[in-house]
Amino acid sequence: MSESSSDRTALRRTQVLEATLRAVSERGVERTRLADVARSANVSIGLIQHYFDSRDDLLAAAFDFFNDLWLSQWERVSSTAGDPPHKLAALLRFSAFEFEGWHEVHWRIWVEYWSLCNRTLSFREHYRKIYDRFREPFRDTIVEGVESGHFLPQAPVEDIVDRMTAQIEGLRVHALLEPDRVSRERMLDLLIAEAEEALHTAMDAPAGRATAL
Numbered sequence: 130m131s132e133s134s135s136d137r138t139a140l141r142r143t144q145v146l147e148a149t150l151r152a153v154s155e156r157g158v159e160r161t162r163l164a165d166v167a168r169s170a171n172v173s174i175g176l177i178q179h180y181f182d183s184r185d186d187l188l189a190a191a192f193d194f195f196n197d198l199w200l201s202q203w204e205r206v207s208s209t210a211g212d213p214p215h216k217l218a219a220l221l222r223f224s225a226f227e228f229e230g231w232h233e234v235h236w237r238i239w240v241e242y243w244s245l246c247n248r249t250l251s252f253r254e255h256y257r258k259i260y261d262r263f264r265e266p267f268r269d270t271i272v273e274g275v276e277s278g279h280f281l282p283q284a285p286v287e288d289i290v291d292r293m294t295a296q297i298e299g300l301r302v303h304a305l306l307e308p309d310r311v312s313r314e315r316m317l318d319l320l321i322a323e324a325e326e327a328l329h330t331a332m333d334a335p336a337g338r339a340t341a342l
Contacts, residue, residue, distance in 0.1 A: 142180055144170045149191040154237040158188065158245045189255055192242055196259050199235070203266055213274030217324060218332045220266055224297045225304075225317040236305045239298075264290050274328065281329035289327045296323055 148170035152161040163184065167174045181187040203223055210219035246256040268290045274280035282289055300319060303311040321332055 141170075141172060141176065143194070145172060145177055145180060145187075146191045146194040149187055150195055150238055151234070153188075153191070153241050154234045158241045161188075163187075185249075185251065188245070189252070192238075192255070192259065195235075195238060196262065200262055200266075213270055213277060213279045214330055214332045216270045217267070217274065217328075218321065220270060221297075221320040221324060222317055224301075224320060225313045236301045240302065240305070260294075264294050267293055271328065274330070279330060283327055283329055292327070293320070293324060296320060 145166060148166045149161070152165045152169055156165060163174050163177055166187070167177055170177075177187065181190060203220065206219045206223050210216040242256075246252045268286065271280060271282070271286050271289060275282060275286065284292075297320065300311060300316045304313060304316050324330075325332055
């Protein structure tokens, strides 16, 4: 019974976090209320308050939950992609296409998250931890490629990682707001071209949505 109760608690908590993310995507951080989350998750406000001490705690947990979901998929893609050039291509492809069920919702969530961190100092440290994890698969793959001789970096690895991840975030904004000008396919092409130049290498740029997801 204890395990069953624990499973139900985990399921309810997941429902609340997913509902929070959907509400943030649809309404924005500032307009997302506990009542919106409760209605979407089909739970009471009291249940949400049982799990989370405050609205900020709920938001931080929701962003952590989504980051874990996203990066666990990302790490799985990179771990099965073969040599460093194929692994990096897979990471960049995932940056443009992501996993089923979220797509543009994902990008709207992060736009809201950046805005929240910009306005709320208490979220700055939270931001740093999330983006350290975001950069890690790129850093590890590039270092592996340098050590194996696949990559000849034209700048310090940390600089390349920062530029690469910043380009991903910038292109996501354009793809979200100007999809006719910056399609996901064009986003991937631009990311691959930048990586090839920065690392003095050639990579295959597989077309279409990632089938492994």
